[in-house]
Amino acid sequence: MAASGEELSDLKVENGAKHSGVEDEPETIAIMDAVKVLLQGLGEDINREGIRKTPLRVAKALREGTRGYGQTAKDIIESALFPEAGLHNGLGQAGGAGGIVIVRDLDFFSYCESCLLPFQVKCHVGYVPSGQQVVGLSKLSRVSDVYAKRLQKPQRLADQICSALQHGINPGGVAVVLHCLHIHFPSLESVFLDSKSSGWVKVQVQSGLGAFENQDADAWMDFFSLLKFRGIDLSKAGAPDSNSQLWCPSHFPSASKFSTKIESLNPRMTTAATSILRSLGEDPSREELLGTPGHFVNWLMNFQNCNVEMKMDMMKLNGFANGRTHFEHNENGNLSEKKIQSEMNFSFWSQCEHHLLPFYGVVHIGFLRADGVTHLEKSLLNSVIHFYGFKLQVQERMTRQIAETVSSLLGADIVVVVEASHTCMISRGIEKFGCTTATIAALGQFSSDAAARAMFLQSIPKTTIGEL
């Protein structure tokens, strides 16, 4: 029981999928095999303790995250239509008291069909009851989830939710507004050469049918007013966002500038990624999926195992020597002048080795020195953080590695705090949106002196991780 505890507790089964034996199903085994190929392509030992069960974790997460392929919105809706005698038969708004019903701020995640990474969705969905019936509110969420749990792009997701609700409820109209957030693709090179490449890609898309079919309809004005969007031009509120079609950063020029050409990628890895698409029930020859295996492998290759040491060498050549001279100068200075210094909010990106999913956030560093760091030192700290970020990692280890390396640069008294959001916490079974993880590593005086540690910790800015 102990060995299979995680498997059982990880599992949520919906709409008749079998509970036991998911790990024995051929689709799961095929994905596991593909993930092993990908891990080996990253230079990992697939029997290493931390990643031994990663293929199973990834396979189950992907199948659970795309379970919408096996679900039908129609059944969900039909079981929860309730008569409401007071509603008029015509359009609610025009016909009388029965106006729009909106559920706001539903959190979902979906998988990007262009790169196979999860993206986050804040969903607002509404309809105008007619035909003397309303639908159970939770069904608006459940139906949205059916389409979110597929490989998607934002506009199609909005259109499919809208269409399913319109045909299932047959109301006066349906409106769907999605705010989608896609992780950027900061490769090891791009974070140094192009600081703008970090952050998020955001799009807003909407879809309307019935009373919302016309983008200028009064119904849209009501909808956006009830979403409390203020200060926007409501006359353009229903207009499509031209960026939404090619929103995935894998399509951006900056991505191609820094990433490996598809043809020079390891063909075993792209074949493995293609097999994953097929195992999820998708057709890898569908036009939107043609580039997906290459994009996914390109993303993964940022985290290949050999990179860190190699790039550390490069870093040493570039600036380490200069920095070192400077540090020695400082260390020979007056010890009594040392006080707690801090450098806050270095952003980082990494890849969770348990789930092959990104985690990202900020690093704060505290140290004892007479002065703050120089521009060069700050850039070195940034390098250290990225070099430990761009590999398969766990946050606890990364925190300790950064602390140990930084102590060789800034002296023995070091405290490092990492605050991160883990994609695996939202895109797997527990789906805990909004939770964050903090880790701390304290060396030297910061390890023994609680007051010094507290002084540093209390100075960390309150809001740091960003939009998610």
Added chain:
Amino acid sequence: MAASGEELSDLKVENGAKHSGVEDEPETIAIMDAVKVLLQGLGEDINREGIRKTPLRVAKALREGTRGYGQTAKDIIESALFPEAGLHNGLGQAGGAGGIVIVRDLDFFSYCESCLLPFQVKCHVGYVPSGQQVVGLSKLSRVSDVYAKRLQKPQRLADQICSALQHGINPGGVAVVLHCLHIHFPSLESVFLDSKSSGWVKVQVQSGLGAFENQDADAWMDFFSLLKFRGIDLSKAGAPDSNSQLWCPSHFPSASKFSTKIESLNPRMTTAATSILRSLGEDPSREELLGTPGHFVNWLMNFQNCNVEMKMDMMKLNGFANGRTHFEHNENGNLSEKKIQSEMNFSFWSQCEHHLLPFYGVVHIGFLRADGVTHLEKSLLNSVIHFYGFKLQVQERMTRQIAETVSSLLGADIVVVVEASHTCMISRGIEKFGCTTATIAALGQFSSDAAARAMFLQSIPKTTIGEL
């Protein structure tokens, strides 16, 4: 398939519970029978369309919401302990780099053992790794959920999570901080006589073992600093909250002042509530549960069917006649002076008839008049809202009923917006924390004039529903 679609899609099965046939299990059937008794005690026709499937919905929600009784934290943890060679064997903080690991802002709900209503939990959990191993981050969430999914009070919940993690991970220490929010018990009488009785009961509890056993430990200071609690007295941070033991509003003097004496409650209903406790696997003779059936029935009785008309009559006697005279005076005034007036943020409480769970929020009313409302009229609007709130309801119907009744008070041109949080959206399968529902009913000019409607809608305050 259509008939059972909701049942299947509602279901999440964890840790080996059977997927099919939950509705046929004797515990489910016993709860359904008890819920039918409760509905009849409220004066409802259990064959009415809206509540026909309520017994099944309630039974499944309660069983799913207490599934933690059948789960073991140990299995969850053991499958996800990972070696981290860099960690020292001793206490992380003192021994070197391996400091505290915290997951912040995990959202849960739990069921209050004193009244059987769900309460909301924001959970912060941390541990100090030792023995060269770390636990998968998601397991901190999963283990917390095992204990949240039982009948609970805040301090025991914190203690159980803490103890399970300490024994499962065997780390340097475990700390758990919970912020719990319990719905208040505004009865129909209390909302008029004691305006302070609305709102929320909030407590913060904490539990610590190992390095956190001592409430003054430095480890607590680190923990609270990383939670970014600012401006609190950290020396008292670990001290227990004296209010946490009797936090459920069913224990408050104000509750007993307004609620029916236990001995005068319908004994069939209290027996039914007792049978629910037993079907969930609890012992109804456990000391903390002795009063629970009475508290639950007392809460339910606020929403009994006969109340509304009876109380409406009372209201008419008290103030309606005076109000009417005043309105007629206004209606005879200069029509051209009429402009859009609004009364915002009337708070309300109601009970979802689909799930027998509270929903609550605010009502905004717009109307065309030369002047705003008088104090008496405002109090009448408040009464109308409460009278439609205190029954088994759906938000769509309540919105329409308020609009129609208010139009007989303030004239034909009425718009009503209801913004609400539905407990059923967080405490059932979809667990969508933070989502809210908005409904609108527009009569007269507000129905046909989109610009008038927009002017009112845009004036609704941005944040209105309150803490949740």
